Amino acid sequence: MxxxxxxxxxxxxxxxxxxxxxxxxxxxxxxxxxxxxxxxxxxxxxxxxxxxxxxxxxxxxxxxxxxxxxxxxQDHDVPEGFDDKILASVNYEGYRAMENLRRERIPVFLEEEYLPAFIRSTVTRLAGAGISAASLAVMSLTSMPEYSGVLTVSLIVGLVPELVVRLQSLSRRTVVALQSES
Ligand SMILES: [Zn+2]
Incomplete structure (x- = not known):
């Protein structure tokens, strides 16, 4: 082999x-x-x-x-009070102190920084929304079927940055809400 x-x-x-x-x-x-x-x-x-x-x-x-x-x-009998001794040695205070830290953990792809800065930037999102609005306006003003495909694409693509950012922030809030429930 x-x-x-x-x-x-x-x-x-x-x-x-x-x-x-x-x-x-x-x-x-x-x-x-x-x-x-x-x-x-x-x-x-x-x-x-x-x-x-x-x-x-x-x-x-x-x-x-x-x-x-x-x-x-060989099996050995557990000594008297064994469970209590083990439980007493566990650092519950430390565990409880970290409660908030555990709750705030959210998946890395929902962290704002996970998205590239240019997508998160207001300029990109506004420009994208502008492109979509313009495409929509042109579509409603003209009746040129040969351009409608291109216009639809630019309408959708223009919305992507805004949608991605919103979807991520919605998911993040959902995760945080679910975690604080449990
Ligand atoms: Zn092997």
């Missing part, structure tokens, strides 16, 4: 049984493979990969050894 410098197989396609799975896919699936919860096809792919790949085989053996060790650990 061909491997590149990272030890990965050349192919990224794991859907086809004939094409070998890359090491990354194999290693991601190892835990489920060992648990026996991996679906049949992927399981077979991992099995095949392990026959050829020493690196993944070592990882497989280590993981398997660790699972066996965990299984062999």
């Amino acid at each position: 061909d491997r590149n410098m990272n030890g990965n197989t050349e192919s990224n396609d794991s859907r086809n049984m004939d094409i070998p799975v890359p090491c990354n896919d194999c290693r991601q699936n190892l835990q489920e493979y060992l648990d026996g919860t991996l679906e049949k096809k992927s399981s077979l792919q991992v099995f095949m990969h392990l026959q050829d790949c020493d690196g993944c085989k070592i990882e497989h053996d280590q993981l398997e050894g660790m699972f066996q060790m965990l299984e062999n650990l």
Whole structure:
């Protein structure tokens, strides 16, 4: 099997049984493979990969050894008051202090700065609205069907900056409102 410098197989396609799975896919699936919860096809792919790949085989053996060790650990009775001690050690004050920070988190694409400055600029938005208004005016004044396509396009394109900015700010307010509800 061909491997590149990272030890990965050349192919990224794991859907086809004939094409070998890359090491990354194999290693991601190892835990489920060992648990026996991996679906049949992927399981077979991992099995095949392990026959050829020493690196993944070592990882497989280590993981398997660790699972066996965990299984062999003897059960111990939990000491009295164990839960209380754990709970008492948790820093709830610190957690509560960060409440507002967590609430204010909004997706990065809804941050104002996510849009390029030229789209957000008032000049662009006004110019765009101007283009749309002018197109609309020309369309309503003239009856030249050969231009109506161009005019419709410029009408729509002119509205884009304003729409994008408004849509983003509406979404941002919605997200913030939903977060403060929960
Ligand atoms: Zn491998």
